[in-house]
Amino acid sequence: MSDPLLSVRDLKRHYPVRSGILKRKRGAVRAVDGVSFDLQAGETLAVVGESGCGKSTLAETVIGLDEPTAGEVLFEGEPLAGTQSGGVLGSLAGGVDKAFRRRVQMVFQDPFSTLNERMSVGRIVAEPLVIHGEREDDRAGYVRELLETVGLDPDRHYDAFPHELSGGQRQRVGIARALALEPDLLVLDEPVSALDVSVRAGILELLRDLQAERGLTYLLISHDVSVVRQVADRVAVMYLGEFVELGDLGDVLDDPAHPYTEALLSSVPRVCAAPDPDDRIRLPGSPPDPSEPPAGCRFHPRCHLRERLDDEDAARCVAEDPALTERDAGGEPRPGGDGRTVACHFRPAAVGITDRNPRE
Ligand SMILES: Nc1ncnc2c1ncn2[C@@H]1O[C@H](COP(=O)(O)OP(=O)(O)OP(=O)(O)O)[C@@H](O)[C@H]1O
Numbered sequence: 068m069s070d071p072l073l074s075v076r077d078l079k080r081h082y083p084v085r086s087g088i089l090k091r092k093r094g095a096v097r098a099v100d101g102v103s104f105d106l107q108a109g110e111t112l113a114v115v116g117e118s119g120c121g122k123s124t125l126a127e128t129v130i131g132l133d134e135p136t137a138g139e140v141l142f143e144g145e146p147l148a149g150t151q152s153g154g155v156l157g158s159l160a161g162g163v164d165k166a167f168r169r170r171v172q173m174v175f176q177d178p179f180s181t182l183n184e185r186m187s188v189g190r191i192v193a194e195p196l197v198i199h200g201e202r203e204d205d206r207a208g209y210v211r212e213l214l215e216t217v218g219l220d221p222d223r224h225y226d227a228f229p230h231e232l233s234g235g236q237r238q239r240v241g242i243a244r245a246l247a248l249e250p251d252l253l254v255l256d257e258p259v260s261a262l263d264v265s266v267r268a269g270i271l272e273l274l275r276d277l278q279a280e281r282g283l284t285y286l287l288i289s290h291d292v293s294v295v296r297q298v299a300d301r302v303a304v305m306y307l308g309e310f311v312e313l314g315d316l317g318d319v320l321d322d323p324a325h326p327y328t329e330a331l332l333s334s335v336p337r338v339c340a341a342p343d344p345d346d347r348i349r350l351p352g353s354p355p356d357p358s359e360p361p362a363g364c365r366f367h368p369r370c371h372l373r374e375r376l377d378d379e380d381a382a383r384c385v386a387e388d389p390a391l392t393e394r395d396a397g398g399e400p401r402p403g404g405d406g407r408t409v410a411c412h413f414r415p416a417a418v419g420i421t422d423r424n425p426r427e
Pocket of ligand 1: 119124125
């Protein structure tokens, strides 16, 4: 396998919590707290998790919109300034970073707030070209081509303003703008969650077609497992700033190995049938405060599996922070390979649990 397009190593983004007149630092919100992954060219990795688990912070830190507290981001094997070996992000100066800024673009969640209402569609899509001094000779013609590529009508939409467009059309404008500099990697932050259900399928189909035609690589951020299922090749499940499971789409979604993944999925309707309410795993309470994550496994206070462990094993969940370790498809530890990784000390089979649902 060739080198990954993007590698993220132990990335952290902590926001200081300050209080008092002197605004002294009292602690830190650990929004992203030691995340690592590789992204191969042409693949889609989805990051899924509940609201507040750190997905958007991860996306923004990876793309350089936010400054990492620690860790490293490598693009085609080269570390970026602003991550561990490069110093402060404000000085994005090196050649790698200039290239990175062109080759990595973001599609934002809300096409209603991210398009400049005072600019025409043609100007919005051309803006990255203007900033980078690109295609001065035939900018308008190229922008018209881009509009066609994303399913808009250049004759109708080039001179239109955002308020004249539907939500789906606005998101198509956002995608055209992101494509203008011919990037390799698109970071898609909840690309359809602000849209009506009826237009979501069209946008997801467009993203799939663009990937097939242009060989694009996607980092998809979503809280919606049904969206992830339609687009992703691999899935990372995020909880309280950490990845708890990472693996191929089918492995993770059809046979989750981490109890949090099980709980997250048990509330999601399958394609044909809604889940039987009695089969759901109920996640008690809400996620803990990310400025004071629980000791040991961060999921342990809400874990349905832990309730079924004997005292000695249950104490391990509180005492030890499990690392993401390699497992085989059945969730058992294995020596090496590039399969799925899971951060949990236990597998139900290993502790004699066959029915993981704690209802009875
Ligand atoms: N600028 C900031 N200052 C302080 N805390 C922040 C800041 N941005 C995010 N946070 C906190 O970091 C944690 C992760 O937030 P983030 O927005 O990344 O989560 P998310 O999974 O994308 O959630 P959502 O889908 O609701 O946006 C949250 O507890 C949030 O309150």
